[in-house]
Amino acid sequence: FEPETDAEASVGNEGYYQLRASTTGALVDDTLAGRLSLSRTYRDGDVDDITDGRKLDGTSRYAVRGQLLWDPTQNFTLRLIGEHEEERADEGVGALFNAGPNGGAKFYNAISAAGATVVYDPDYLKTTIDGIQHMVVRQSGTSAEANWQLGGYKLTAITAWRSWAFLPTNDADGTNTDALANAGQEVHDQQFSQELRLASPADGPLSYVVGLYYFYQQQNNILYTHYGPDAKAIVALGDGPATFANGYYQTPQYLRTESGAAFGQLTWRPTESWEFAAGLRDTQEGKAMQVTRTNNDISSAFAKTFAPYDSGILTLNDNDVSALLSASFQFAPDVLSYLSLSRGAKAGGINPSVPNGVLGTNSLFVSPEIADDAELGIKSSWLQHRLTANANLFWTQVKDYQATLLEPVANTNTFVQVLTNIGKVRTRGIESEISAIPVDELTLRLSASYDNAIYLSYDNAPCSAEALAPTNSAQGVILCNVSGKPLVGAPTWIVDPGISWSHPAFRGLLGTAQADYSWRSKQYGSADDSQLAQIASYGVLNVRLGLGGDLHGDKSWGVDIWSNNILDKRYVTGGLTVSGSLYDYYLYPGLPRTYGLTLHVKL
Numbered sequence: 001f002e003p004e005t006d007a008e009a010s011v012g013n014e015g016y017y018q019l020r021a022s023t024t025g026a027l028v029d030d031t032l033a034g035r036l037s038l039s040r041t042y043r044d045g046d047v048d049d050i051t052d053g054r055k056l057d058g059t060s061r062y063a064v065r066g067q068l069l070w071d072p073t074q075n076f077t078l079r080l081i082g083e084h085e086e087e088r089a090d091e092g093v094g095a096l097f098n099a100g101p102n103g104g105a106k107f108y109n110a111i112s113a114a115g116a117t118v119v120y121d122p123d124y125l126k127t128t129i130d131g132i133q134h135m136v137v138r139q140s141g142t143s144a145e146a147n148w149q150l151g152g153y154k155l156t157a158i159t160a161w162r163s164w165a166f167l168p169t170n171d172a173d174g175t176n177t178d179a180l181a182n183a184g185q186e187v188h189d190q191q192f193s194q195e196l197r198l199a200s201p202a203d204g205p206l207s208y209v210v211g212l213y214y215f216y217q218q219q220n221n222i223l224y225t226h227y228g229p230d231a232k233a234i235v236a237l238g239d240g241p242a243t244f245a246n247g248y249y250q251t252p253q254y255l256r257t258e259s260g261a262a263f264g265q266l267t268w269r270p271t272e273s274w275e276f277a278a279g280l281r282d283t284q285e286g287k288a289m290q291v292t293r294t295n296n297d298i299s300s301a302f303a304k305t306f307a308p309y310d311s312g313i314l315t316l317n318d319n320d321v322s323a324l325l326s327a328s329f330q331f332a333p334d335v336l337s338y339l340s341l342s343r344g345a346k347a348g349g350i351n352p353s354v355p356n357g358v359l360g361t362n363s364l365f366v367s368p369e370i371a372d373d374a375e376l377g378i379k380s381s382w383l384q385h386r387l388t389a390n391a392n393l394f395w396t397q398v399k400d401y402q403a404t405l406l407e408p409v410a411n412t413n414t415f416v417q418v419l420t421n422i423g424k425v426r427t428r429g430i431e432s433e434i435s436a437i438p439v440d441e442l443t444l445r446l447s448a449s450y451d452n453a454i455y456l457s458y459d460n461a462p463c464s465a466e467a468l469a470p471t472n473s474a475q476g477v478i479l480c481n482v483s484g485k486p487l488v489g490a491p492t493w494i495v496d497p498g499i500s501w502s503h504p505a506f507r508g509l510l511g512t513a514q515a516d517y518s519w520r521s522k523q524y525g526s527a528d529d530s531q532l533a534q535i536a537s538y539g540v541l542n543v544r545l546g547l548g549g550d551l552h553g554d555k556s557w558g559v560d561i562w563s564n565n566i567l568d569k570r571y572v573t574g575g576l577t578v579s580g581s582l583y584d585y586y587l588y589p590g591l592p593r594t595y596g597l598t599l600h601v602k603l
Contacts, residue, residue, distance in 0.1 A: 001026045001033045005603040012596020015044035015058075027068075035067040046592055047093045050119055051130045051176045057589075061087035061137075075149040080142075087137040092588065094174055095124045097525070097576055098532040100465045100583030116175040116230075123570050124589035131171030131181060139164045152201035157194075164189040174586065178228035186224070191217040202267075210264040217257040221352065224250040249295035249306040253352035259285035265324070272330070279324035287316045289350040289364075309354045314361060318368050320345035334381035342373045346402065351418050367421050370399045391432035397456070401425040404527050405460055423457030425487060445498040453490035458482045464530030465583035485529045491537075493521035505547060512546040512560075525576035526585060533576040533585045540565045540590075556602045563595035 003025035010018040017040075024035035045058035063085040070078040096118060099108060108118075119126045143160035165188050172183035197211030231244040265279035293309040295302065326340040351364040377392025400421040431449035438444065455461075463480040486492075498516040505511040519539035526533040543566050548558025574588030 001030065006600070007603075008598060008600040010596055010598040012594055014046055014594060015042065016594065016596060017042055031070065031072055033069045033071075037063075037065040039063045045090060045093075046125060047095065047589065048126045049093075049129060050126055051128050056090045056093040056127065056129075056133055059087060059089035059091055061085065061089070077147050079145045081144075082140075082142045084140045085138070087135075089135055089137075090133045092135065092168075092170070093127055093129070093133055094586035095127050095589055096120045096584065097124070097572070097587040098465075098585045100532065100585070104584065116173075116177040116179075118175055123592075124572070124587060125570075125592065127174070128176045129171040129174060130176040130178070132169045133171050134169045136167040137165070138167075154199045156197050156199070160193045162189075162191050172225070177230040179230045179232075180225065181228035182226040183224065186222045188220045189217065190219075191215070205269050206266070208264060208266045211262075213261040213263065215257070215259045217255075219253070219255040221253040221255070222250055223253060223352075224248070244299070244302050244305075247296060247298050247302045247306075249293060249302075251291055251293045251352075251354060254288075254290045255350075255352055256288040257285065257347075258287075259283055259347070274330075275328045277324065277326045279322075281322040283318075283320050283322070283345070283347075285318050285320070285347050287348075287350055289314050289316075289352055291352050291354060293354050311354075311361060311364075314350050314364065316348055316350055316365060318348050320347070320368055320370075334385070336379045338375075338377055338379075340373075340375045344371050344373070345369065346371070349419075351420075353418065363418055363420070366402055366419055367400050369402050369421065372397050372399075386437045388435040389432070390434075391430065393428075393430050395428040396426070398425045401455075401458075403458070404462060422460070423455070423483070425453070425458075426456050427451055427453035427487070427490070429453075441501055441503050443500040445500075446496070448493070448495045450493055451490060452492065453487040455482050455485055455487060458485075462526075462528040464526070464528040465532055465585070466530060467528070480528065482529045486524055488524050488527045488529065491520040491523040493519075495519045507549075509547055509549040512544075512548075514544045514546075516542045518542075525572060525587065530585070535572050535576075538569055538571040540569055540571065541567050551601075551603075554602075558600050560598045560600075561596075562598065563593065565591060565593050566595070568593040 005021070005023040007021040008019070010016070019041075020037075020039045022035065022037040025033065027034050040062045042060045043058050045055035047055070047057040049056055063083065065081070065083040067082075068080045070080075098104075099120065117128055119128050139162065141160065141162040143158065146157045148155040167186055168184035169182055170184045172180040192215070194214045195211060196213075197209055199209045200207045225248070227244045227247040229245050231247065261281055261283040263279070263281035265277060267275065267277045269275050289311070290313050291309070291311045293306065295306045295308065297303045322342070322344045324340065324342045326338060328336055328338040330336050346369045348368040349366045351366065353364065355361050355363050373394070373396045375392050375394050377390070379390045381388050401424060402419060403422045405418060405420045405422050429449060429451040431447070431451075433447040434445070436444045459479075459481040461480050461482045467480050496516070496518050498514070500512070500514045502510060502512045517539055520537060522537045523535050524530070524533065525535045542562070542564045544560050544562040546558055546560040548556060550556050569590075570592070571590040572587045573590045576585045576587050
């Protein structure tokens with residue numbers, strides 16, 4: 001209800017600019033308040049397409065968010081939120097990370113034979129594509145949260161709706177040939193949720209929260225592939241027919257999820273130092289999926305490979321129970337220890353893809369994955385809050401872990417790659433964070449974690465490029481066992497130090513400086529745990545210098561100069577693609593050095 005306006009403008013290299021503003025205040029005194037927030041962001045690309053000189057991996061987006069708070073009585077409030085965001089970008093450009101074993105001979109020979117060229121750039125910032133690379137993302141959401149105070153009890157109702165649309169256009173062959181003119185998946189998602197919960201008074205030894213939750217989601221998607229006139233540059237490389245030129249097929253997908261849950265948590269405080277909690281949630285979820293496939297029958301080979309298909313409506317129903325037990329003990333006012341044991345579930349599903357004729361529709365179903373978790377930790381503050389130290393030991397084991405699996409097709413030399421349950425995964429380790437204020441103007445921060453994350457059982461995994469060999473086949477299908485090996489995308493060590501300093505400058509102005517470093521140890525970048533797709537350890541340093549002061553009253557201004565990745569480190573943000581018939585790996589590069597200036601005011 002207090003009037004306030006914040007505005008911020010930033011400019012930087014690579015054509016970057018960002019404008020953000022928010023204003024809030026009373027619309028009707030003491031009864032109705034509102035807030036409006038706007039943002040606009042633009043950045044040119046940083047990946048050079050040497051085919052035609054384009055800069056790819058840029059983005060342009062805007063967002064608007066409005067809120068209303070109605071507070072008519074002491075016992076009731078209603079908060080309404082509406083928002084919309086739209087992004088247009090040519091992100092998602094892949095760059096060659098590793099051409100595969102034997103110096104990439106198969107990859108380079110095949111590409112050359114097809115009349116294509118490819119560039120390998122150690123900085124990951126060059127590519128060779130000659131088609132459109134673009135995506136549009138639109139999302140909107142609304143929600144209403146109502147709270148009633150009922151004699152010490154609090155009743156909360158939250159109603160929400162969201163839509164999300166993803167419209168991609170991809171030069172999917174990654175070369176300067178017109179082999180795959182366009183391939184991708186268009187997504188149209190709608191979802192609705194309703195939550196109702198009751199919280200008891202929390203000032204006694206016993207308190208509780210109980211509630212009901214409902215969720216509905218529907219997607220209407222299209223998976224599509226459009227081969228160009230040079231289709232042989234891709235198809236023939238996999239020893240397939242070279243007659244797909246200008247072929248097109250699409251797979252419309254319909255998915256529906258409906259779930260309901262009842263939950264409750266009881267908290268007991270027998271003394272001022274001890275607290276115990278127990279929670280239970282039962283979720284009933286049903287899913288439905290239908291997938292069809294159509295093609296333009298331009299050749300018998302194409303029609304045989306991508307024959308028309310209709311799955312009919314396939315359904316899956318699950319009932320999952322989640323639970324929590326926790327205990328905490330307050331050694332001192334600023335020292336708390338805790339222990340928690342929990343079990344949770346990720347819902348199962350149905351792959352929205354066309355099954356192989358031999359495997360049938362059973363290969364499309366995915367069971368829920370069940371996670372058991374234990375944590376032991378401490379939170380503490382010392383020296384009159386000048387030193388904060390938190391640490392915890394964690395252990396999680398996941399049964400029926402959902403991941404990519406190769407399903408062999410009997411009596412053939414092929415396999416189908418699907419999302420399914422692979423066995424077990426375990427992650428365990430320690431994480432900690434420390435913050436210190438040795439003098440009033442200086443703050444030191446350090447967070448670090450050690451995580452031993454491995455596949456306990458994954459004996460039917462995708463094979464790495466270097467492991468592809470007939471001796472690893474079953475029923476004529478190439479399979480590999482990565483049980484006991486590290487989990488993809490899980491660095492063993494993460495270390496993030498930081499420092500902040502502030503000091504009066506002149507004429508009442510305040511100067512600030514901040515530096516944050518983020519370091520990751522080496523990790524596997526693809527699900528096959530290939531040495532060729534191993535991402536080396538790397539660190540990214542961000543720095544910021546600022547100067548600001550008061551205008552009058554509670555109004556203020558500030559200006560910052562900053563640089564992210566100031567050391568211009570080359571690193572990988574996304575997972576590497578699993579090796580295909582060319583034994584090569586592609587990556588998605590992280591941003592190079594960016595720098596700029598930000599001006600912000602509070603009125």
